[in-house]
Amino acid sequence: MAAATRSPSHAQDHILAERKRREKLSQRFIALSSIVPGLKKMDKASVLGDAIKYVKHLQEKIKQLEEQTKKRTVESVVLVKRYHLPADDDSNSSSNDDDLPEIEARASERDVMIRIHCEKQPGVLAKVLTEVESLHLSIVNSSVMPFGNSTLDITIVAQVTN
Amino acid sequence: MAAATRSPSHAQDHILAERKRREKLSQRFIALSSIVPGLKKMDKASVLGDAIKYVKHLQEKIKQLEEQTKKRTVESVVLVKRYHLPADDDSNSSSNDDDLPEIEARASERDVMIRIHCEKQPGVLAKVLTEVESLHLSIVNSSVMPFGNSTLDITIVAQVTN
DNA sequence: AATAACACGTGAGGC
């Protein structure tokens, strides 16, 4: 319609409010540009554009990192689960050693020693012990040692049950 | 000064250019809001604000993930074969048909892990611990497990002292 | 009615 803003005092309010709004936007633009690294142009369009690229880059990177760590833990769990006591000799002679979880087993008479070097994760000891006990083995001794920040070294001695 | 924009054709160009600029900005705002998850309010200030929070969040997450994966790298694994324990009268060149390592050492950051699989004999643990401590290492944890009738499995975690 | 958000045209200043 024709005349929307009538009173001059209200008009001033409007101007002031709009000024405040612009101020807020400007501050956010500055804040955004300050956390986006490698900004060449500082104009608004470039800040937005580079921020968009940067966010996509960060998302991709996180995706990769999470995949990487997930693969590692999954691998270790799978290996632990799949591991069976050496019924046959074939186990490992020329195995390519991916440096992650290592399992070593020795037998002497009725004693069996199992040593596992793996990533620290909740429930791994219980899993291993359960697995071992399900293999006609009675656990005689066990030790868990933290090593570094994220690694566990588990040593178990068990005896074959009749 | 008084008259800045003189020609009306140039004035129209100005209007058009400014329109195009705003259009570009709007598109970027939409693009940004589309890659920032969990947006409640869609107004420009909120989009910017949430984008800022989100970027900071992503940066923090990446920092954590990178730290995590970095800590996981074991720097070195040294296998020492046929290592003789000190003060050993080796009259019989022994029957070590075991090809598994008798002594294994690995390091991660400041931590060092040493594992020894050897014959049970009095004082062997003390000897080993003394030996380790003489190498700028402070023992953090140790475990000795009997295995079979005459074998010991010793695991030690120590930290490098400055 | 009051508030908030937006797009617009316009003048000013920086290369």
Add this chain to the structure above:
DNA sequence: TGCCTCACGTGTTAT
């Protein structure tokens, strides 16, 4: 000088 970017005041709309 043109081209670009910005901030401003304003009208309009939706809540």
